[in-house]
Amino acid sequence: MFKKIRTKSLNHIIRYCLSALLLTPAYCAAQDGFFSTINIDIPETKSSDYSVIGWITQSASYGLEQPGQLFSRNDSELNGLQSSLFVQADGKFSDKSSFRVSGKYYHDPIYQIKNDVPHSKEERNQLRNRLEIRDFYFDYQADNGFYVKVGNQILAWGLSEYIRVTDQVNVEDQFAIAQQDLEDLRLPAPAALMSYRLKSWLIDTVVTYDADRNQIAPEGDEFDQFAQLRNVGFALNRQETKNRSEGFIRLSTQLSSGDLQIVAGEFNDNNLSVQDIDVLGSAQPSVNFNQNRTRMIGAAANWVEGAWLFYGEFGAHYGVTVRPHVKSFFNQLNGWDQKDQTLAVAGVEYNGFSNLLLSLEIDSIHTQNHDSFMQAPSDQISLGTRFNWTALNQRFRVVGVWNKLANNWGSVSRLSIDYNWSDNLDLGFLLVDYSASQDSVFYQFRNNDVVQLQMRYNFQL
Amino acid sequence: MGFTGVFRCRPAIFLSLWVTLFGAIFSSFINAQELSAYEVMMKVENRYTGDSSVGQYTMVLIDRRERQRVRNLRIYKKDFGKDNKALSLFETPADIRGTAYLNFDWENQDRDDDSWLYLPALQRVKRIASSDTSDSFLGSDFTYADINGYELDWYNYSFVNESESLDGFEVWVVEAIPKAQFKHKAEDATGYSKMKSWIRKDNFVQVRGQVWELRGNKIKYFNSTEIELIDDIWTTKRLQVIATRNGRQEHASVLQINSIDYNVKVDDSSFTTEYMQRGLD
Numbered sequence: 001m002f003k004k005i006r007t008k009s010l011n012h013i014i015r016y017c018l019s020a021l022l023l024t025p026a027y028c029a030a031q032d033g034f035f036s037t038i039n040i041d042i043p044e045t046k047s048s049d050y051s052v053i054g055w056i057t058q059s060a061s062y063g064l065e066q067p068g069q070l071f072s073r074n075d076s077e078l079n080g081l082q083s084s085l086f087v088q089a090d091g092k093f094s095d096k097s098s099f100r101v102s103g104k105y106y107h108d109p110i111y112q113i114k115n116d117v118p119h120s121k122e123e124r125n126q127l128r129n130r131l132e133i134r135d136f137y138f139d140y141q142a143d144n145g146f147y148v149k150v151g152n153q154i155l156a157w158g159l160s161e162y163i164r165v166t167d168q169v170n171v172e173d174q175f176a177i178a179q180q181d182l183e184d185l186r187l188p189a190p191a192a193l194m195s196y197r198l199k200s201w202l203i204d205t206v207v208t209y210d211a212d213r214n215q216i217a218p219e220g221d222e223f224d225q226f227a228q229l230r231n232v233g234f235a236l237n238r239q240e241t242k243n244r245s246e247g248f249i250r251l252s253t254q255l256s257s258g259d260l261q262i263v264a265g266e267f268n269d270n271n272l273s274v275q276d277i278d279v280l281g282s283a284q285p286s287v288n289f290n291q292n293r294t295r296m297i298g299a300a301a302n303w304v305e306g307a308w309l310f311y312g313e314f315g316a317h318y319g320v321t322v323r324p325h326v327k328s329f330f331n332q333l334n335g336w337d338q339k340d341q342t343l344a345v346a347g348v349e350y351n352g353f354s355n356l357l358l359s360l361e362i363d364s365i366h367t368q369n370h371d372s373f374m375q376a377p378s379d380q381i382s383l384g385t386r387f388n389w390t391a392l393n394q395r396f397r398v399v400g401v402w403n404k405l406a407n408n409w410g411s412v413s414r415l416s417i418d419y420n421w422s423d424n425l426d427l428g429f430l431l432v433d434y435s436a437s438q439d440s441v442f443y444q445f446r447n448n449d450v451v452q453l454q455m456r457y458n459f460q461l
Numbered sequence: 462m463g464f465t466g467v468f469r470c471r472p473a474i475f476l477s478l479w480v481t482l483f484g485a486i487f488s489s490f491i492n493a494q495e496l497s498a499y500e501v502m503m504k505v506e507n508r509y510t511g512d513s514s515v516g517q518y519t520m521v522l523i524d525r526r527e528r529q530r531v532r533n534l535r536i537y538k539k540d541f542g543k544d545n546k547a548l549s550l551f552e553t554p555a556d557i558r559g560t561a562y563l564n565f566d567w568e569n570q571d572r573d574d575d576s577w578l579y580l581p582a583l584q585r586v587k588r589i590a591s592s593d594t595s596d597s598f599l600g601s602d603f604t605y606a607d608i609n610g611y612e613l614d615w616y617n618y619s620f621v622n623e624s625e626s627l628d629g630f631e632v633w634v635v636e637a638i639p640k641a642q643f644k645h646k647a648e649d650a651t652g653y654s655k656m657k658s659w660i661r662k663d664n665f666v667q668v669r670g671q672v673w674e675l676r677g678n679k680i681k682y683f684n685s686t687e688i689e690l691i692d693d694i695w696t697t698k699r700l701q702v703i704a705t706r707n708g709r710q711e712h713a714s715v716l717q718i719n720s721i722d723y724n725v726k727v728d729d730s731s732f733t734t735e736y737m738q739r740g741l742d
Contacts (some may be wrong), residue, residue, distance in 0.1 A: 001538055032684035034703045035669055042519050042717045045533045045553065053555035095700065139739065147735070156585040183582040195735060247561070257573060259588055259714050302588055304573070307592040307649070351590050354652065355597065356644070393522060395598035422529050423554040458555040 006292065052461040054087040059428075059454040061179075063222070065447035068206035070227040071220065079222065079450065082108040084130070086183075094140045104184075128221075134188055148194040152188040153319040155206060155249060157263055158313055159300045160345040162384040162403055162414040164270075164296040165315040166263035169206055169248055171270045172214045176223055177452060178403075178412050178432050185461045187215060206248040206265075210389075213291050214270045222448050229287060239275055239290040241268050258303030263315075266295045275335045292321040292338065307352035313345040320367075323441070328373035337374075342366045365406070375439070380406035395420045410439030428454035486648040498618035498635045502658075504665045505612050511694055511723035522600055523713040530600070532557070539727045543568035546732040549598070549608075550740045557581075559738040560599065562608075570612055576605070579737040586734045595652030602681060602702040602714040606651045615643035623655060627669070631662040648675055663687075664695050679706045691724040 024335040036428035061080030063073055073079050086101035108128030137151025158167035170186040189211040193205045217223035219230065226236055248265035279285040298315025321337045324331040331337075347361035361384045371376035383404040390397045401414040413433040420426050436442040463467040486654070497506070515537050522530040533553040539546055545566040551557050559581035565575050578617040595604050637656040639647035648654065659669035667707055670683035687698035701715045730736055 034680075034705060035684045037684065037686055038523065038700075038703070038713055038715060039702055040521055040523070040529065040715060043531065045519065045719070047517065047552065051552075051558070053558050055555065105730060145730075147739075154584040155581060157539065181582075188582070197730070197733070197735075201550070202733075254575065257575065304588060304590040307590055309588065317602075349590065351596070352649075354595065390597075392524070393602065395524070414681075422528065423556075426556065429597070444572055451578065456556075460553055460555040460558070 007100055008332060047326070049092040050090065052087065053459070054085065055456050055458045057080075057084045057086075057454060057456045058330055059452055060450040061450050064451060065450040067222055067445075067447045070444065071222050075220060079110060080109050080128075080452070081110055081113070082106060084085075088324060091313070093138070095410045098139065098395075099138040100135045102135055103132060105131045106243070110350065132187070134174075136188070139405075140456070145197055147193075149193040149195075150191075151419075152190055153193065153290070154186050154188050155191065155193065155204075155248075156186060156430050157261065157300075158298075159302060159311045160313050160363065161359070161361055161386070162349070162382065163343065163345065163365070165313045165343045165345060166261070166296065166300055167247075168265055168267050168270070168296060168392040169208065169211075171212055174214050174216045174223065175221070175223075176217070176450075177445065178434075179430065179452070201251055201253045204248075204250040204252070206246075206250075207337070208246045208248075208267075210244050215343065216272075223445060227444060232276075235284045235286040237286055238272065238276045239288050241291045241293075243251050243268070244291060245304060255303075258301060260299070260301045262299045264295075264297040266293070268292070273323070273336045274332050277333050279333075292319065292336075294319050299344070309349040309351075309435065310413065311347045311349075313343075315343045317341045317343060322367060323375045324373045325375045329402070333371045339370070340368045355390045357386075359386045359388075360384070363406075375441070382406040405436070405440065405442065408437060408438070410436035410442060410446070424458050425460070426454075428452075428456070430454065480622055498620050500631070500667070501633050501635055501660055502613060502618050505658075505660060507693065508665055511535075511538075511692070513725060513727045514721055514723045515725055515727060516721035517719040519717045519719055521717075522602075523715070523729060525711055530554070531598055532599070532601075537727050537731050538620065539729075539732065541729075547608075548737065548740070549733055550737075557599070559740070561740050562599075563732065563734065563737055564608070565608065565732075570614070576705045576736055577737065579734075579740075584670075584738070586737055602712055602715075603716070604652060611647065611650055612643070613727075615639055616656075617645040624662075625659070627661075628661060630668070633660045633662060634658070635660060659732045661663065663735070666695050666697065678705060678708055683704070691721060696721065 016344050024248065028257055032356070041296060052106040059082050060078065061082070062080040062395060064076055066075055068072055069176075084104055084106045086102065086104045088286050090098065090100050092098045106129060113126060133152060135152055137153045138147055139147065139149040139156050141147050155169040156167060157169065158165055160167070170189050170192065173180050173184050174445045191208040191211070193204060193206050197203075205340070218224050218429075219226075224230075229236060246265065246267035248263065248267070250261055252259065252261035252262045254380065270291070272289040273292050277287050277411045295318040296315055298313065300311070300313040302311035304310075318340050320341050321336040323336060342365070343366045344359060344366075346401065347359065349357060349359040351357050363382045363384070365376075365380045365382075367374070367376070384401065386399065386401045388397070388399045397416075397418045400415045402411060403413075404411045412435075415431045417429040418426060419428075433449050434442065434445050434447075436446040500517075516535070518534050518536060519536065520532040522532070529556065531665050532551055535550045535552060537548045537550075547566070549562045551560040559579070561579040563577045563579075564574055564577075578584050579586045580590050595606055596687065597603070599606055606658050616637040617640055619638075620633060620635050621636050623732065625632050625634055635658045637658070639654075646650075650673075653672045654675050655673045656682050657665050657671040666685070666688055667683075668685050668688070672681045672683075674681070682703045684702075685697040685700045689696055689698060696718065697720045702712060703713045704711050
């Protein structure tokens with residue numbers, strides 16, 4: 001037996017040596033080939049003081065379920081054929097001063113194509129055609145360290161991915177909740193930012209004026225947040241905010257392996273709340289909404305430890321309006337109550353796997369002096385998880401998000417797949433699934449699940 | 462990263478490494494035969510690469526079907542004593558214009574690098590976990606570790622060949638294998654199990670590199686060409702890497718310097734997270 005094995009081994013070795021003799025030169029040649037210079041023409045580019053970039057996007061969306069009678073769509077059918085154009089121009093006045101102007105135009109002819117919608121032409125235009133001025137600012141860097149930026153701008157503060165604790169400067173695009181592209185999530189606010197670095201601390205002060213509120217879907221659209229009120233015959237009025245300006249201050253610094261920011265502000269809540277309900281004063285009952293004035297102080301920090309990134313955010317919000325339970329109608333007549341809330345966020349990211357980023361975030365909101373008629377309990381815990389996987393040298397990207405809403409109100413799941421065909425062309429797929437219990441404020445959107453195909457052409461002049 | 466990493470190991474920034482190769486030249490050449498593999502790598506590491514630099518680069522990414530994606534970027538680099546800071550700003554294409562990567566490379570070996578990424582789509586600066594370094598740098602075949610370098614003392618070095626002729630120059634061929642006590646750390650940081658470097662004897666410029674990835678039977682081949690003296694600093698103007706799997710080319714990246722200025726005034730404020738956001742304004 002030993003001899004047999006030995007013979008077999010010898011045969012194996014001889015075969016291996018012959019193969020090696022035959023293959024080694026070829027293998028070496030192949031290796032040398034990988035060291036040879038790749039012949040390509042590399043276009044030489046020069047920096048310019050001015051640039052114009054942009055993209056044209058075409059998407060087609062299909063609603064998978066039937067949202068119901070309250071909304072413009074009653075069947076599972078095509079619900080969007082949106083085209084959009086984004087253009088951004090950057091330039092320099094001098095080495096110390098620059099500007100940016102950008103805007104986005106949306107056009108969706110879906111309501112022109114469908115002939116079963118009850119809206120007039122004007123309403124249709126309002127529903128799906130809009131022009132947004134995005135960044136529109138100039139900035140100036142002084143020699144003494146002061147930096148000023150004035151105009152429409154985005155100031156993305158805080159660290160939470162799912163709730164707003166210290167990130168209160170900008171309002172959100174909520175035309176189609178959870179369906180927006182990343183760059184469309186925040187909308188710029190008209191603001192003046194003044195920054196000054198004092199040793200290792202950066203001090204940012206911000207004053208906004210007429211920053212408006214979250215942009216919500218118009219009447220009759222699939223994400224019309226007031227569809228139920230309209231359905232029962234209420235007229236909806238929005239009261240002007242008493243104080244149009246808001247103020248924020250942030251102190252931030254970098255520590256070893258971590259960052260810290262402390263934020264305080266007085267601002268108008270980006271969500272509308274009920275100021276009062278008038279059922280007797282006129283023929284048609286009406287609900288008056290306004291933006292409640294709120295104050296906030298909080299802090300956010302992160303730190304890295306090997307493949308782990310930990311982050312946390314904590315804030316106290318004073319005088320937040322809280323929604324009563326839908327059954328507590330009389331508690332709404334004089335407007336929603338104001339309460340103080342404590343918000344806390346704990347999150348972690350793990351990147352120990354190649355080209356894969358996993359994250360988990362737990363959020364909590366504690367309402368002080370809680371009353372039984374309030375819709376949400378005194379303690380609300382929600383959860384968000386995300387994976388982000390790339391392949392083919394980041395040509396291919398898959399991102400999955402699952403956000404479990406507080407109070408067992410349901411969840412929102414989002415899966416996006418993007419393929420970068422070339423520098424100019426991106427192809428995308430999006431699936432959003434909404435799940436909501438009957439007590440949830442999202443209950444009316446539970447049947448808005450959508451699948452979307454998107455094509456984006458990028459350009460740079 | 463293998464090539465760059467072997468190249469430059471601890472401080473400085475990979476591009477500075479590739480880009481700014483200073484020759485110990487003749488005196489070193491005389492002593493060349495007496496150097497150990499570790500000493501050769503020390504010489505590579507200790508090359509003078511300028512106290513600061515500002516460079517304009519083009520990076521071309523080439524896939525298996527030879528489709529190309531082109532990125533133009535500007536890189537600021539500055540030494541702060543033995544610490545090193547670098548900021549990379551992407552200027553094209555449109556969908557990543559404004560993306561910025563900031564890295565602090567500390568002399569203290571016990572202290573991990575500090576890194577941040579600014580994504581213009583979010584208009585938000587995001588800290589990156591330091592062990593994220595084995596991932597691709599914005600779609601290229603360079604990893605963050607290739608860019609930031611690695612610790613020289615994590616590896617054992619040996620000569621594969623003490624004298625070899627390559628393109629008319631005498632070179633050392635040095636192999637680097639992680640020391641047992643640093644194996645996990647080195648592999649986590651780079652994603653490589655082994656690295657091989659070809660070092661020119663006349664100027665300690667690395668002209669070739671080969672790295673073995675931990676998974677997937679992947680090998681990457683680095684090649685530097687157009688090596689010139691710019692402001693008395695040896696500069697590799699063209700660096701390419703070819704990524705292979707099972708002996709077949711999967712992807713390639715070419716990094717070309719369009720222009721570079723050494724020892725220019727770069728303000729300290731350029732290496733802050735707020736500047737990342739203002740960088741291309």
